[in-house]
Amino acid sequence: MTVERLPRQFFNRPILQVVRELLGMRLVRLEDGQRLSGRIIEAEAYRGEEDLGCHAYHGRTARTQVMYGPPGHAYVYFTYGMHWMLNFVVEAEGFPAAILIRAIHAVEGTDIMAARRAGQPPQHWTDGPGKICQALNIDRKLNGCDLCDPASELFVEFDEPVPEASTTIGPRVGLYSVPEPWKSIPWRFRVETKPFLTTEHAEITE
DNA sequence: AGCACGATTAACT
DNA sequence: GTTAATCGTGCTC
Numbered sequence: 001m002t003v004e005r006l007p008r009q010f011f012n013r014p015i016l017q018v019v020r021e022l023l024g025m026r027l028v029r030l031e032d033g034q035r036l037s038g039r040i041i042e043a044e045a046y047r048g049e050e051d052l053g054c055h056a057y058h059g060r061t062a063r064t065q066v067m068y069g070p071p072g073h074a075y076v077y078f079t080y081g082m083h084w085m086l087n088f089v090v091e092a093e094g095f096p097a098a099i100l101i102r103a104i105h106a107v108e109g110t111d112i113m114a115a116r117r118a119g120q121p122p123q124h125w126t127d128g129p130g131k132i133c134q135a136l137n138i139d140r141k142l143n144g145c146d147l148c149d150p151a152s153e154l155f156v157e158f159d160e161p162v163p164e165a166s167t168t169i170g171p172r173v174g175l176y177s178v179p180e181p182w183k184s185i186p187w188r189f190r191v192e193t194k195p196f197l198t199t200e201h202a203e204i205t206e
Numbered sequence: 207a208g209c210a211c212g213a214t215t216a217a218c219t
Numbered sequence: 220g221t222t223a224a225t226c227g228t229g230c231t232c
Binding site: 055058061062063077078079080081082083 | 224225226227228229230
C-alpha cells in the first residue's frame, strides 16, 4: 500500500477542521532513512493575534515568523528552559495559525524512542508535547521545515481517520494566565480513551 | 542590560 | 497535589 504525505492543501484550510482531521494521521520523522512514527491522538489549535493563548498575540516577531508563513511548515519552539514543542502551520500565508501536537501513539522506531525516553514505560514515551520532541529528536533544526517537501525529514502521512464519535473536545492545556474566553475555548481535540480498558490497553488499534 | 514568565516534565509528599 | 529544573523570548528601563 502506497502511503502519501498530506499535501499543502490539507493544511491550507480552517484550523479547527485541520485539527479534527489530523487525529489518526501519522507523524513521521526520518533520521538517516530510519522511520520513527506515531499516530496523532491529541492536538490543539492556536489561531490569530486575537487569541491571547497564541504566541502570535505579540504580532510578527523573529520567533513567530514561521506562523505567518505558508501552511504545511513546522513551527518548533523552546519553552520552560528545556522543552521543544512541535506545531504545524495552517491556514493562509500571512495569517498566523498553528496546531500543537500534544500526543501520538508510537508505531515505528519504538526501540529508538524507548532509548531516548529512558526509564519511561511505553505509555509515557510520547504522551506530551515535550516528550514527542524528545522521542523523535525534534528541536530548532526543524523549525520552518516544509512538511510537504518530498525531501523533508518530518511530515504527516495519511492513516485511518478517527470517527467523530471517538473524538473528545475541550479547553487547551497549560494556559494558566491567559484571560477568557481564550483560556477555556474548546480548541483541544483528542481521541477518546476507550472506557472499560486499563491504561495500557487504552490505545488506538487497527 | 535586566526582568518575569512560559502551549512542560519528572520526581516528590 | 506541589515544586524544581532551566533558558529563550519579548518587554521595560
